[in-house]
Amino acid sequence: MIPEIGHAALWLAAGLALAQALAGFRADGGRIAVPAALLQGVLCAVAFAALTWAFVKSDFSVALVAGNSHTAKPELYKWTGVWANHEGSMLLWAAVLAVFGALAAIRAKGLGERFRTVMLSAQGFIALGFYAYLLIASNPFARIVPAPIEGSGMNPLLQDPGLAFHPPLLYIGYVGLSVTFSFAVAALLLNRVTPEWARAVKPWVLGAWSFLTAGITLGSFWAYYELGWGGWWFWDPVENASLMPWLAATALFHSVGVLAARGALKNWTLLLAVVAFSLSMVGTFIVRSGLLTSVHAFAVDPERGIFLLVLLAIYVGGALTLYALRAGTVTAGTPFRPVSREGGLVVNNLILSAVLGVVFLGTLYPLFLEAATGEQVSVGPPYFQTALLPLLLPLVAVMAAGPLMRWRAMDWAGLGRRLVPALVLGIAAIGIALALGMRSPLALAGVALSAWLAAASVMIFRGRKLKRVRRIPASVWGTALAHLGIAVTTLGIAVSGAGTIETLANLAPGGRLSAGPYTAQVDDIMPAAGPNYTAIRAMLSVTGPDATIVLAPERRTFVNPGNETTETDIWPRLTGNLYAVLGPGDGSGRWQVRLVWQPMIALIWIGGMMAAFGGLISMMQGRRRREDME
Amino acid sequence: MKPKHQRLALAGAAVAALGIAAALALPALQDQAAYFYAPADVVAKGVAPGQAIRLGGLVEKGSLTRSADGLTIHFRVTDRLESVPVDYTGIVPDLFREGQGMIADGRFDADGTFKAETLLAKHDEKYMPPEVAKAVEKAEAAAKARPEKPTP
Numbered sequence: 001m002i003p004e005i006g007h008a009a010l011w012l013a014a015g016l017a018l019a020q021a022l023a024g025f026r027a028d029g030g031r032i033a034v035p036a037a038l039l040q041g042v043l044c045a046v047a048f049a050a051l052t053w054a055f056v057k058s059d060f061s062v063a064l065v066a067g068n069s070h071t072a073k074p075e076l077y078k079w080t081g082v083w084a085n086h087e088g089s090m091l092l093w094a095a096v097l098a099v100f101g102a103l104a105a106i107r108a109k110g111l112g113e114r115f116r117t118v119m120l121s122a123q124g125f126i127a128l129g130f131y132a133y134l135l136i137a138s139n140p141f142a143r144i145v146p147a148p149i150e151g152s153g154m155n156p157l158l159q160d161p162g163l164a165f166h167p168p169l170l171y172i173g174y175v176g177l178s179v180t181f182s183f184a185v186a187a188l189l190l191n192r193v194t195p196e197w198a199r200a201v202k203p204w205v206l207g208a209w210s211f212l213t214a215g216i217t218l219g220s221f222w223a224y225y226e227l228g229w230g231g232w233w234f235w236d237p238v239e240n241a242s243l244m245p246w247l248a249a250t251a252l253f254h255s256v257g258v259l260a261a262r263g264a265l266k267n268w269t270l271l272l273a274v275v276a277f278s279l280s281m282v283g284t285f286i287v288r289s290g291l292l293t294s295v296h297a298f299a300v301d302p303e304r305g306i307f308l309l310v311l312l313a314i315y316v317g318g319a320l321t322l323y324a325l326r327a328g329t330v331t332a333g334t335p336f337r338p339v340s341r342e343g344g345l346v347v348n349n350l351i352l353s354a355v356l357g358v359v360f361l362g363t364l365y366p367l368f369l370e371a372a373t374g375e376q377v378s379v380g381p382p383y384f385q386t387a388l389l390p391l392l393l394p395l396v397a398v399m400a401a402g403p404l405m406r407w408r409a410m411d412w413a414g415l416g417r418r419l420v421p422a423l424v425l426g427i428a429a430i431g432i433a434l435a436l437g438m439r440s441p442l443a444l445a446g447v448a449l450s451a452w453l454a455a456a457s458v459m460i461f462r463g464r465k466l467k468r469v470r471r472i473p474a475s476v477w478g479t480a481l482a483h484l485g486i487a488v489t490t491l492g493i494a495v496s497g498a499g500t501i502e503t504l505a506n507l508a509p510g511g512r513l514s515a516g517p518y519t520a521q522v523d524d525i526m527p528a529a530g531p532n533y534t535a536i537r538a539m540l541s542v543t544g545p546d547a548t549i550v551l552a553p554e555r556r557t558f559v560n561p562g563n564e565t566t567e568t569d570i571w572p573r574l575t576g577n578l579y580a581v582l583g584p585g586d587g588s589g590r591w592q593v594r595l596v597w598q599p600m601i602a603l604i605w606i607g608g609m610m611a612a613f614g615g616l617i618s619m620m621q622g623r624r625r626r627e628d629m630e
Numbered sequence: 631m632k633p634k635h636q637r638l639a640l641a642g643a644a645v646a647a648l649g650i651a652a653a654l655a656l657p658a659l660q661d662q663a664a665y666f667y668a669p670a671d672v673v674a675k676g677v678a679p680g681q682a683i684r685l686g687g688l689v690e691k692g693s694l695t696r697s698a699d700g701l702t703i704h705f706r707v708t709d710r711l712e713s714v715p716v717d718y719t720g721i722v723p724d725l726f727r728e729g730q731g732m733i734a735d736g737r738f739d740a741d742g743t744f745k746a747e748t749l750l751a752k753h754d755e756k757y758m759p760p761e762v763a764k765a766v767e768k769a770e771a772a773a774k775a776r777p778e779k780p781t782p
Contacts, residue, residue, distance in 0.1 A: 228721070265640075268640070268644075332634070332636075332637060333636075335636045336636070346640065346643065350643055350644065350646075350647035351647070353644070353647055353648075353651075354647045354648070354650055354651035354654075355651075357648065357651040357652070357655065358651050358654060358655045361655050361659065362655065362659065365659060365663065366663075375665065375666075376665070376666035376684075376761050376764075377663045377664065377665050377666060377684075378663070378664050378666060378684045378735070379659065379662065379663050379664075380662070380664060380735060382658075382661075382662040382682075383658045383659060383661075383662035383663065386654075386658040386661070386662060387654040387655045387658040387659075388654075390654055391650075391651075391654065504701055504719070504720060504721070505701070506699060506700025506701050555724075563724070563725070564724040564725065565724055566721070566724055581721060583721035583722070584721070584722065586696055586700045590700050592700065592701065592721050594720075594721055
């Protein structure tokens with residue numbers, strides 16, 4: 001019964017989405033669109049709760065539950081298992097979309113009734129497509145008769161707290177950008193590209209960006225400890241799928257800032273708003289179609305990819321056509337001088353766009369090539385590293401200068417004076433790194449840039465009195481924290497990249513291996529058991545200059561579904577992580593053991609979370625408060 | 631600066647950024663993109679030693695051996711039409727087994743052995759890398775078309 005309620009709620013929500021979409025064509029459509037948006041939020045919550053109920057109660061008469069769950073699965077994963085499969089994750093997508101639609105209906109009053117109606121109408125069109133996709137191609141509530149007694153279980157790689165919360169964060173980010181998209185569509189149709197529009201849209205972009213940042217950071221951390229390779233980014237299509245909307249959203253909230261404060265970059269901001277959500281849908285398409293081979297690829301049905309591709313073509317094509325038709329009617333923005341905060345943000349946007357172009361080409365080239373010639377090709381880390389480094393280094397370098405520049409106009413000398421501390425710290429950092437034995441020029445550049453950016457991020461507070469610390473606007477705190485976060489991440493990337501030491505040995509109990517300052521001895525290799533798996537566990541006693549600990553990596557064998565996973569054991573500290581992996585045995589009592597010393601690698605994720613919090617703080621900026629005009 | 635000039639300058643800067651992106655991306659794509667080869671493609675077209683490629687197929691049953699130090703494995707990868715030898719040093723992926731699909735990035739050495747740098751196996755029980763599925767299908771179709779050649 002309960003799954004049917006969920007199914008019915010989804011149909012009702014689809015009907016409401018249709019009404020909401022059509023309401024935009026009526027002058028008094030607001031009377032329909034607003035309640036429709038609110039009700040959809042409720043109905044999708046009901047549908048989602050119904051599916052959650054089916055998973056938690058292990059109702060195997062629901063095909064999706066039978067195919068992806070098991071009674072012996074740990075409780076947490078019965079809850080999070082709802083979205084650890086295709087249909088459930090698409091329902092989560094639609095539910096987040098509906099909740100955002102309802103929030104937009106409540107929050108977007110400032111731009112007038114007509115604007116809100118048209119914006120909600122655009123939102124309704126998007127929702128309609130995804131309801132159609134769910135109800136026609138991926139019904140999560142389909143029943144099977146007869147119901148199996150036991151389900152076939154959940155992929156053990158997904159049975160992990162990191163991955164349990166990675167998709168919802170990412171989806172909030174992806175789907176949050178739909179609101180920006182609808183705002184842009186309404187602004188184009190009603191000719192409302194004004195600073196007020198930018199101020200209304202900015203919190204949505206910042207919120208979406210913050211969740212995307214947190215989701216990507218968590219996903220990277222999951223891949224690091226769960227896949228057992230020790231890397232934190234693999235330039236895999238699925239990872240790039242989340243990186244592309246992130247890059248667009250990063251460019252977007254910077255250009256929205258210019259539009260809000262100075263009334264410039266109107267057309268460009270609109271284009272970015274369209275592109276950002278389009279890339280969210282491209283990302284969903286890449287992940288859900290399974291058309292690209294990826295380390296994250298799971299069994300999926302390519303037929304569904306076609307459905308998503310059609311949706312993508314309609315929305316992206318429609319929005320870009322609208323943009324092409326209407327962009328000419330947008331009034332010219334306020335001019336500004338090249339050396340100014342505006343100019344700095346233009347440079348930021350140009351570099352980010354170039355980065356986005358490089359990532360887009362590398363990610364989708366295999367699809368284009370196969371469609372055109374039938375040849376299959378893979379584009380991996382060497383491409384991305386070669387093509388992106390010349391862009392990322394200058395990006396971090398100019399990031400430091402941006403917040404220190406004045407709106408309207410700034411002289412080079414004044415900017416130079418503000419950057420002196422950053423320059424001094426950057427040079428000092430090179431000296432320290434050299435003294436500590438770092439020799440790689442690339443890593444030295446990374447360390448110097450990190451110190452340069454960190455110092456400049458603190459300089460954002462220059463001239464503000466400690467007594468009046470409460471009056472510093474939230475956006476200043478947010479900018480400083482986010483930029484500092486990027487500096488921290490940069491330091492982590494540079495130091496861990498240059499200083500990682502890795503050893504692999506085939507050892508019997510009693511054998512030793514070392515990595516960096518640490519030596520591990522295999523004390524024992526023994527069987528272990530968990531709630532739904534058995535395991536072989538290695539006990540490694542690790543001695544180093546500062547401490548002695550025990551690491552216990554495992555190889556787990558799951559039943560239902562049968563699978564093996566490698567469980568790394570990590571000793572994480574700010575100075576560095578010691579990463580241990582147990583490989584397969586060779587049948588003669590020896591086992592492969594991999595030990596990796598990765599200095600400062602944790603900073604990569606700490607910096608990512610700092611940036612995400614920085615975004616959230618900026619979002620909290622009260623609407624009444626004027627932009628920081630200096 | 632007049633608004634119109636400003637627009638032109640900004641559009642020019644955007645085009646320049648696009649140009650820089652293309653100048654960085656296209657040569658890198660040319661050098662670094664790894665073409666996918668199934669064993670039958672390797673035999674038919676030939677691959678120069680040292681060229682980075684992606685090799686995919688099934689791990690041939692009965693071919694997996696381990697060197698004395700226990701760290702390097704040797705096996706043959708097949709599309710059921712042809713097979714080529716592969717060496718890999720490191721911890722193999724969890725679902726790496728004889729008879730299962732796999733994908734390896736690496737290069738052939740002068741003796742015709744594929745030195746795998748990374749090895750991808752299946753991520754879950756149901757998954758088969760699409761390239762491998764296609765290669766095996768193609769090879770099986772080719773084998774059917776030439777019944778005189780016994781399939782290995």
